[in-house]
Each structure stands twice: as C-alpha cells, then as structure tokens.
Amino acid sequence: MTRKGSPRIEGYAAVAAISLLAALVLRRPELAIVAAPFALVLAVGTRVAHDPAVTVEFEIETERTLEQAQLEATMLVRAEGAVDRLELLVDLPANVDVDDGMDACALRLGPGQERVIPLTLRCARWGVYPLGDVEVRARDPFRLVVWEQRTSGRHRLKAYPRPIELRRILAPVETQAFAGSEVARARGDGVEYADIRDFVPGDRVRSINWRASARRQRLVVNERHPERNTDVVILLDTFVDVRGVGRSTLEEAVRAGTSLASRYLERRDRVGLVGFGGTLRWLQPGMGLTQRYRLIETMLETGAEPTYVWRDINLIPTRVLPPKALIIGLTPLVDPRFAAALSDLRARGFDVVVVEVDPVPLVDERSGDLGKIAHRLWILDRSVQHAKLEALGIGVARWGETGLEAALEGVRTFRRYARLARG
C-alpha cells in the first residue's frame, strides 16, 4: 500500500513549528506550551502508524448476465494490522449500478480480521464491463497517515441484451440442403403436403395416395415439401450510431440482431454476422449454442466506427455470404455506403431484408425556417431511399414506435406481394 501523510500532518507540523519559533523569538513559554499537543500527537501518531496490509478480493457470481438482471457480488476484505477506518470505493463502470448495498463504505477492522461485503449489481444496458476495481484507503487512529491502494479488476462481465419476444420470423425465399425447420419450396421427403403426381417406378409404396389412385384409376403418389435449414447473415451497420435520450440506434440494432440470431439458431439455421462500418468484422455462418454465444459476444464488442473511406461489399469474404442466404440488414439507413452495399447484395441475387432502426424520433428539428426545411428534406430523402430499396425487392421493416414483430410482419406482406409481382 502507498503511504501518504494526511493534510492533518502538515497542519499540525506547521502550527507546532510556528508556535515554537514564536516562543523563541518572543521568549514566551506559553507559545511552546501551545505547540506541545500538536508536536506530541505528531510524534506519537507517526510512531504508532503501521501499514495494515489490507487485501481486497472482489468476486461476482457469474461473468455472464442479462441486461437489467441482478447480479450478486462480494468483497472480501482482510487486514493484517488494525485499521481504525478503512474506506472502500468500488469503481463501477458507467451503466453498472448498485441495486443493493453500498459501493462506497467505511469500516473498522481488527488485526487479522476479515469481512465480507455483499453487493447487488445491475447492468442498465448490454455490453462488456470490466469489474473489480476497488480503491482502498486505510487511516490510523490519529488520522495522520493514509495508506492507499487500488486493486485492478480481473472480471469481464458480459451483459447480454434482453431478447425481444418474436413469435414469427422472416422465412428466406430459398432453403439450404440440410434438415431444419423451414418448409422448402422444393419437393421431396417431408411432412408438409405439396401435390400429387403419377406413380413412376422407384416411388415408395407408402407414398401412394390410395384414395386419389382409386378415383383416377391409376397410381398416384403424394409429393411433400421437405424441411430444410436456411442460412441467415446479419449485416450490422456500424458506420453511424444515432443517439438520443435513453436510446441509440446501434444499441437497438444489436438487441434486434441477438434476438433474431437466437430465433434462427433455435430452428437449426446457420447464422453469420457481418459488422459493416469503419472496421469490418465477420463471423462465418454456423449453428448451435456455441455459435449463438459467438454471435452475441461479437455483437457486444461492436461499436460505431466512423470512417470517411468508401467501403463496399467486395471487402466481405465470400464464404461469409453463402449462396441463397437471407441477409438481414440492421441499420438506421443514415449512411449512403450501407444503402449502396444493400443494393449491391440484392443485385448479386441475395435475398435481402432491411430492419430500419428509425432514427427520426432521435433527431431534433432545428429551430428556424432553414432548420425545419432541412429536417423535411432529410425525411423526404429517407422516403426516396426506402422507395429505391423496395423497387429492388428489398423489404424494409421500419422499427420505431411499433414493436419489431409488427415491423417484420410488414416486410412479410411486402415479400408476399413482391413474389407475386415477380411471378
């Protein structure tokens, strides 16, 4: 621990020194008597003050939690020597709050005594938080000497976003070859009935539709839709983060991304991730619980990374974007580079959907006529952007006041009509 003199030590020494000098100069013993208590306390106090050798261990019950969920933490404090006043200050990062207990407290410890201080923490928002930084300050009974120490955090608390309730998710136009939960458009072995056709040699007897065969006087067999999995790639816009009071487009996008990824992975689909912005991050499509944690943890470390460099999808490795994959863009549609990348992907034949995290409520209209006109122009420009994307066959789910599920339902309707139009 680092030893420091308290302001008292300077003050007492100054008063004692000046009084003694004055006593000498003025030849008044009374002034030396006035100096005596200060000098005596200094002499005794600094003599009896010893390093209490305090150790603090900060523990948390788990290193993974959900945002807004409570988390138990404990501080084990031990002192080899007696401490008259031990001040402990837990240095918590922003967005980690104390629900129960105190992050700053003072206590008294005897020699060899140890104490456990419980704390209940809560993460206000998702993210990765370093925990365990504790400032320790020990004082002697005369309060002349202060020992200070800072223990560095060794815990990385990962607060996952609270999932958004989604009963239905978007189905891709085309499925992949592996078994899954999505009913494929193709015909083959499956559960869902598709059609009937004439029997051909090689068809299994159990697929013969006996009732239809009796009516038609020839053998007909049932055709079914197989259940297949799909590939989904979440394309996260990290060019820009529009922030307002208590809300940020990137935070919402990550929350939607983790919820969508979890729902697709539950259906045995393969899910990948591309963070498209100043820094390109990607995760190859995969399935299972491990992939779920990989995806969420990659998204937790995502932040807005602005850049002036033009970026396009040529930077994305081809293996990250498998053919027939459904690409879900999570974006506030503010940066033209992201919109250009979406158009480019659509032009290359990918099935693209945009979940637009609406930034309009977060942007205040400037005062004055010019500000109002600029705001109106910006909103009109956004409408043009939506129309351009929809003309390319990209469904845009506007996620603002309404829930994500309602926004996705709008895209589902758009895709139904868009398919009819193409057909």
Added chain:
Amino acid sequence: MIGLGALAALPIARAGESQESLYVWLAALALAALGVAVALGWSVLVPVSLVVVGGIYAAQLTVDDARLDASAALVAAGLYLTAELAYWSLEERALVKGEPGEGLRRLAIVAVLGLAAFVVAVVLVALADVVRARGLALDLLGAAAAAAALLAVWLAARDRGATGE
C-alpha cells in the same frame, strides 16, 4: 468555529482599547478562513486560522508582558480540539458512509485527545512555572525543536507526493 471564536475572545477581552479592534479584525479573518476551509474543503486554511488566533494570543502576551499565563493550557487544548474537529469535518466531505456508531466512537477519541492535550499543557505550565531557566542551552533546544517541526512539515509534504512505504 465556536471554539475558535471563544479562543480568540480570550486575548480580545484582555486587550487594551488600542489593540482591541485589530484583534477583532484578525479573529474575524481567522473565523472566515476556517469557515472557507470547512465549506470548500481547503485543508490548507485550517492551520492558517489556528496560527492567526495563536498570533493574537502571542501578541496579547507580548504587549501585556505578563508573568506566565496559566490559561495557556486552555488555549493549547482549545486550539488542538478546534484543529481536530475541523479536519474531521473535512474528512466527512468524502461521503463514504461509516458503520453505525462510528461517529460516537470518533467523538470519544477526539474528547480523550483533547483532555490529554489539556493535561499535558497543564503539566507544562506547572513545569514552566517551577523551572524558570533561561540561557543559550534552552534557546538552542527550542531552536532544535522548531527545526524538527519544520523538518516534519517538509517530510509530510514529500510524503503527500505519493511515495511508497
């Protein structure tokens, strides 16, 4: 602040008419310094206020040129108690809540220290009354004590520059 005011009142009450207004001004200055120190957390002003009140007392003793003043024990204990209470107030600004009963325990410690200061000062007054020694040896001893106190100030200032033990 009440204690400091009471301590300053002692030499003011003894002072003649010519010095009284000066002492009152100096006492007001000391009280203001202590008030600012406690209110704004400027610990450096605490010894300033104590030295000013001590200075008034020293000036009164020098002007009166009286025999040994028995109330020096009271002044010594009073100044020490004022300093303890002022620094305690400054420590409380840290907003780190202590355990229940900590305030009472600290108050008891301060009271005991104040009493001990008074007892020590009374003993010294008695000794000074009995031993009326003067001379070069005593002056040198006093100078050495003052130098030691100054050294303590310097060491304390150096310690506050984050030195390890």
